[in-house]
Amino acid sequence: MVADRPWYGSYPQGVPHEIDMDEYRSVVDVFETAVARFRDLPAFSNFGKRISYAELDRLSQQFASYLLNELKLKKGDRVAIMMPNCLQYPIAVFGVLRAGLTVVNVNPLYTPRELKHQLVDAGAAALVVIDNFGATVQEVIAQTPVRHVVTTGMGDLLGFPKGALINFVLKYVKKLVPDYDLPGARRFNDALSLGALHALPQVDVAAEDIAFLQYTGGTTGVAKGAMLTHRNLVANLQQASAWLGHELEYGQEAIVTALPLYHIFALTANCLVFIKLGGLNYLISNPRDMPGFVKELRKIRFTAITGVNTLFNGLLNTPGFDQVDFSSLKMTLGGGMAVQRAVAERWKKVTGVTLVEAYGLTETSPAACINPLTLKDYNGSIGLPIPSTDACVKDDDGNILGMGEVGELCIKGPQVMKGYWQRPEETAKVIDADGWLHTGDVAKMDANGYFYIVDRKKDMILVSGFNVYPNEVEDVIAGLDGVLEVAAVGVPDEKSGEAVKVFIVKKNPALTAEDVKAYCRENLTGYKQPKFVEFRTELPKTNVGKILRKELREVPAKAG
Structure with a gap:
């Protein structure tokens, strides 16, 4: 332990040094306490459709019942969830947890190669996927241990006619839902109906049970599942709510959730903490549509918003954002990547609220340090270690x-x-x-x-809050005919904080930058794809032949 903890002297008034670890035994305990206390309040909203805590309780119970009674899954089995922010996500997550199972969050934008690795590594028994990505699943499902698939459309819980219209537009107008064939797959709404036919068995969920296998890269570039137990997550939401609790009120808050809930930051800070607080989560399904996002913000009253630097920067540069009503906004929390001073200062000017930076990792569930919410101005720090840390x-x-x-x-x-x-x-x-x-x-x-x-310390590249590991990018590109050697580094980027740049020594003189980018589009998720490609006759190396990425990082980025 650290003998001297100078951060205690900087704690905001009323924030305890230690949290109560015995108040809740599991995330399920937190959830069931909240739904009993806030039954009639709205819990989640998406495309204008709200579900209350009582409905979330009933639907997640039905999903848990389906998993145990219909699919016969056993305690500890892993269930992968592959969807963007939509009403089905919290229902599925809390259903999996209430069934005593483990959630494996999957980035829906994964390529077939990345998806296969994660499903195989996790030993996932079941998968819940949104229709938009069914074709990706179809490519690899036979090579994974997944035995049961549940599919759903973005509009399936939005009611008629809105839901049907959204599903129609996504498939036939925007062409965002490729045809796919997954024999034996069950529709989400049918799964809920089947679950409702059975009583949910009593499941003993213990503190040391694994709640989430949350995948993150490593210096090897192979995605690894961080085992986050119920105790880990209860601790972190107790820590976060102790930190934020004096500024936020139970049953009174509404948070804008634009970061994907499959990312650990939004999962804990938005979903779990605000469930405990009895708050309302406004789920933004496609925050990349900045004009649409701003239009949505202009319709709602919200008290909190979280995001990464690129999200805040994007909003500030979208026409109409300065006309949003910020009169109820109490908290803006930035994490996932460094918050830039220029963005933080502009955010304060436009919204009147300080952009408070936090720091965490997938491995810390995620919060480790947070700046006080009472901070008057951006200070360039990641904050103070939170209680019991x-x-x-x-x-x-x-x-x-x-x-x-x-x-x-x-x-x-x-x-x-x-x-x-x-x-x-x-x-x-x-x-x-x-x-x-x-x-x-x-x-x-x-x-x-x-x-x-x-x-x-690591060579990791941080693109819009997502980890990119050079070894993985290099391994993929090395598989392209015509490449002799390759090195990947991060270079500064105005939009995403950093971007991937690759240096390549050609084996085939005809190889072009576009060839490399096209190959990467097939094999790497968007944020991992190189923005810059530079060809070299040789790469700098140590005397034992290790490529010196540090020297390459110092080269100015040139488009290619």
Whole structure:
């Protein structure tokens, strides 16, 4: 433990040093307490359709019943959920958890290669997927352990005629739903109806049970499942609500959820914390449609919004955003990637509310440090360690460094993951013998206990809050005929914080940048695809032949 915790002196008034870990046994306990307390309040809203806490309770219970009674899944089985923000998502997630099963969140934009890896690695028994991505599932389903598939359309819970109209437009007008064939798949609404025919068995969900297998990359570039237990997530939502609770009121809040709920930031900060608070989540299904997003914001009253720097920057640069009613806004929380000072200052000017930066990792469920909500102005810091959390800066020999000294940021607390799924060696690399999680981020702490990220120890590239691992990009591109050598680095990008740039030594002189990009479009999710391609006659290397990415990062980005 850290002997001296200077951050306590900077805590906002009323924030406890420690959280109560015994108040709830599981995420299910938190959920069931909330639905009993806030039954008549709205829980989620999407495309103008709201569902109350009572409806969320009933529908998630029906889904849990379907999984146990119809599919005969057993406690601990993994259920993959592959969908954007829509009403089916919270119903499916809380249904899976109430059934004593484990949620495997899947980015719906994954390529078949990435999807197959995750389903196989997780040993997923079932998959819930939105129609838009059924064709991706069709390509790989036979090569995975998935035995049951549940499909649904974006509009399926929106009622008639709105739901039918949205499904029609997505498929036939916008052409966003390719035809697919998944024999034996069940429709989501049919699954709910079947679940309603049975009583939900009593399921004992314990604190150490794995609630989520949340996939994240690593220095090897292979996506690994962080085992987040019910205890980890309860701890983090207790920590976050202790931090935010003095500014936010039970049953009174409405949060804009534009980040995908399959991402750990929105999952905990928006979904779980605001369920506990009895808040309303406004689900934004396609935040990339900035004019549509701003139009939606102009229709609603909201008290909180979370996002990454690129989202806030995008909103600020969309006509009409300055005409949104911000009179109820109490909290803007930024995380997932560094918040830029220019964006934070402009946000305060337009909305009147400070953009408060937070810091976390998939491995910490995710929150580790948050700035006080009472912060008057952006301060460039990632904030203070939240209650029941220790943080320190260590050197390469594992010694804890003093104030102002630069080293690797390490975190310890009840929110730190159990480990990586079926990868004890990888777990041992990041969690040391004393229980410290080594983040791979280089940081320093000031006299008041505020932490500042200086740089990243790893070569990871952060594109709009999503991790991109150079090894994975390089492995894919190395499989393209005509490539002799390849190195991937992150370069600064105004829109996404960083962008992927690749340096290639050609084997075939006819190879073009467009050939490389087309190949990557087939094999990598959008945010992992290189924005820049530069050809070289050779790549800089150490005397043992290791490519020096650091030297390549210092090369100005040239379009290609």
